[in-house]
Amino acid sequence: MRKWRFSANNSIAYRLFVIYLLAISVPVYLYGALSYSLSARNVENNYIRNKAAISDQIMRNIDENVLILQKQSASLFLISKEITYILSSGPSDTSDIYFDYKERLDRYFLALIQMNDKLNGITLINTNGEVKYAINVQGRNSVAGSVLDEPWFKETMALNGAPHFLDPHTNDFLFNPVSAAKPVVISVAQSITDYNADGPAGVLLVDQNTEQFFGDIANVNLQEGEQTAIVSRTGKLIYSNVELNEQESVKLLAVAKGLGRGQVKTDVGGRSMLVIASAPSQYGFQVVSLLPMSELQKKSGFLRSITAAMLLVISGIVLLISIVVSFLIVKPLRRLMPSFKQLELGNFSTRVPVKGNDELARISQAFNSMVGNIESLIVQKYEANLLRNQAEFNALQSQINPHFLYNTLYATKSVIDRHDYERASAMVQSLSEIFRYSLHQGSSVVTLREEIDHIRKYVYVHDIRFAGRFSTFFEIDDPLWENPILRLTLQPLVENAIQHGLANKAVGGELRITAKAADDHCLIYIYDNGTGMSEEEISRFNDWFAQSSSMTADLPKPATQEPPGDGNKGTGLGIRNVHARIRLQFGTEFGIKISGKAGAFTTVKIKLPLHDKLQKETG
Incomplete structure (x- = not known):
């Protein structure tokens, strides 16, 4: 026993020999574990591929809705003459042409909203941020504020006519006498050019109800316990088929931001979840799907039962191998690797604890000596250069x-x-x-x-x-x-x-x-x-x-x-x-x-x- 301990403490080759000898008795365990792992992974990959296809379809539906909304916004420029006049009119304008143009806008916009159930409202804003005209499905709105200081208004004016997409929001600058409730809408804003004045005339804002915009998602068949959420281009959670508390929402957004496109297993709301994030769509939307790991693991439950029974037979051998590997190889290597990583990152003050007198201990000693020499040389050279440069600069300035x-x-x-x-x-x-x-x-x-x-x-x-x-x-x-x-x-x-x-x-x-x-x-x-x-x-x-x-x-x-x-x-x-x-x-x-x-x-x-x-x- 004493001889074995001496050899084990002084020879990595002897340790490897013991590990290889013990590893021969574990083929059944490896086969069972590998078989179960591959089967579970296959089930998981099938689910991920299926979910990716569904997410792509959702993205196409959303992008199509955005494109339709932009086309509807662009079509309104057919009456640019009336729009430009209303935007440039003053608060005291009571001329016949003003009321004539306003009546034309009422008829045109209201007919357009009634024919297209996806539209919620249309708003005209001049370059000073004043809302000059607003109408929605319930009729004309009253103005209750200015949007001059709103970030989206400034960004839209800066785009010089290019469409600007707004995340779900409420138009707090409008007041509807019929209904006090303000719907959550998604909007497309575009600046309008007054070609007679050769400059911007204002902004056209076209709204669509959020529930109608994301209506396609509600029709997707989800598995038990599955959640689907949509993240906007600005990193906000704008839709979820399941109500999430603030902590769960923050966790979901953090995972989606760090993941980009792909999948990861993480803890959300105290449950282990498989999170799958799609690539951002053309307009920056991202679909995030969550499935509890417990639901995913049910699909491979039968194979898991067989594998568990087999593992009971060889659990003793596995335990022995784990102890040997952990204490003879894994632990010393884990003690050494963080120091190499710190050295790679430029931390020359790192040191490896030296335990024992085997090959790993001697490597640790050599590593510590090498790092110490490097650190000393770098400090000396840095201090010398710093003093020299400072002296040179002061001399030149004084001259x-x-x-x-x-x-x-x-x-x-x-x-x-x-x-x-x-x-x-x-x-x-x-x-x-x-x-x-x-x-x-x-x-x-x-x-x-x-x-x-x-x-x-x-x-x-x-x-x-x-x-x-x-x-x-x-x-x-x-x-x-x-x-x-x-x-x-x-x-x-x-x-x-x-x-x-x-x-x-x-x-x-x-x-x-x-x-x-x-x-x-x-x-x-x-x-x-x-x-x-x-x-x-x-x-x-x-x-x-x-x-x-x-x-x-x-x-x-x-x-x-x-x-x-x-x-x-x-x-x-x-x-x-x-x-x-x-x-x-x-x-x-x-x-x-x-x-x-x-x-x-x-x-x-x-x-x-x-x-x-x-x-x-x-x-």
């Missing part, structure tokens, strides 16, 4: 602010020297706002609108200094105003354009800032028609932009011996810093590229990522 401060103070001095104190006061005001923006300690990422507003103030300062020697133009695509951009991205580039390009131009200077969306990128161009740049200078900058993989290694040290922006002798530090910040924030595929011609112009192109929401709008 830009002194560069800007020098030039703005110098510009203020030039205005004061000319004794233009009124402009100097305005300039100081602009400077204060510029400094407030520059020294902001919040997020480093702002919208393009904020950055452009800052540039307008900045250009104003220089415009006063240079006495209108250049003009500034902004051409920004409307969707790009909210696109993210790093704070103080444009200022160093605009500063270079003014100081190195336009400062020596007596008249006719032009500074143009353009922003456009291209594919999934936001492209910003800063153009000036100043002194331009030589091909050698452009090539030197663009080569550095393309080759610099590190954010700080290739950056030159600040030129403290030379004022920033000193003519063409500038080191381009501001441009390099902006390029490095963009790549650090958004990735190496983004940044700056320069083009131009000596003595003619210079264009700086900034490539930024396009915000996800803007990609959808511009796509």
Whole structure:
């Protein structure tokens, strides 16, 4: 006994040998279980196929009802002239033509409702959400409210004439003097176009009684205990042949949403049920059928009895095998697998409990050691990268602010020297706002609108200094105003354009800032028609932009011996810093590229990522 225990604790091969030896005595059990399982599954599959066929028929019936309702709605446009007039009429309109058109609508709509027992009512609503006309099977309704704030009204107007299907509801905005009860209806809403005014005139709402709409379902032959429900495209339970309480309804909707199309066994209302969900129909309806498992299992009861008698004979063997498998293989593997799953999900802090000293125990030890090493390396690398990136970003930010401060103070001095104190006061005001923006300690990422507003103030300062020697133009695509951009991205580039390009131009200077969306990128161009740049200078900058993989290694040290922006002798530090910040924030595929011609112009192109929401709008 002691020897067997030793072997079992140290050899998986020995355990497998014992399991295989015992498994030979179980063929009858396996045969019986397999036979019963296959038979029960066959019964279940037959039921599912039958129910799927019935559900498809129900879906076709419902879709046909929706299509008929839409066609009936479309047919009403034959009297669009009268409808458009009623919708556009004012509350004080008592003209003969108003009453004539209204009488025509009464005759036409009432005849249509009486000829089609599926129609319940027709309503006309103008663009302000005011109900201008309403009639149903009981006659004309009185208006009791507005639908301007109703979501379905806004959605219908936005569809520009396309039909909008409404889930079962009551028209609370109507009042019927004959009957206070408001029926539950299903509706199709369409916006109406006034071709004379070349714009929307209002909304046409056609209602159908819910019970009539789903009448085909009541005629389906259901098995004992079976339930059938219908879920709308918005995930609401809109029909059930059996009344469900709130808890059962919530459970049913949750199962249907998670299941999609298919079947699952679950607990509903304290009973084990087979839930079968059809694929959504053309208009988003989904049929969900529920059958108690007890009813389904009755169909294979005879075979189950035979199988149970056979299992009584071999139950002892099955029990023994279960104990052996559970304690010798299944339990250790189950202890190991969750840790592998956690590792797959990226949880490197997971560990496997080590029990015993067999092969599984040694695997567990090796696994724990490996995960520990991986976790240590990842933490070290992450912390190193985080510290490096933070240091690089802070260094780049600090290099830009002194560069800007020098030039703005110098510009203020030039205005004061000319004794233009009124402009100097305005300039100081602009400077204060510029400094407030520059020294902001919040997020480093702002919208393009904020950055452009800052540039307008900045250009104003220089415009006063240079006495209108250049003009500034902004051409920004409307969707790009909210696109993210790093704070103080444009200022160093605009500063270079003014100081190195336009400062020596007596008249006719032009500074143009353009922003456009291209594919999934936001492209910003800063153009000036100043002194331009030589091909050698452009090539030197663009080569550095393309080759610099590190954010700080290739950056030159600040030129403290030379004022920033000193003519063409500038080191381009501001441009390099902006390029490095963009790549650090958004990735190496983004940044700056320069083009131009000596003595003619210079264009700086900034490539930024396009915000996800803007990609959808511009796509």
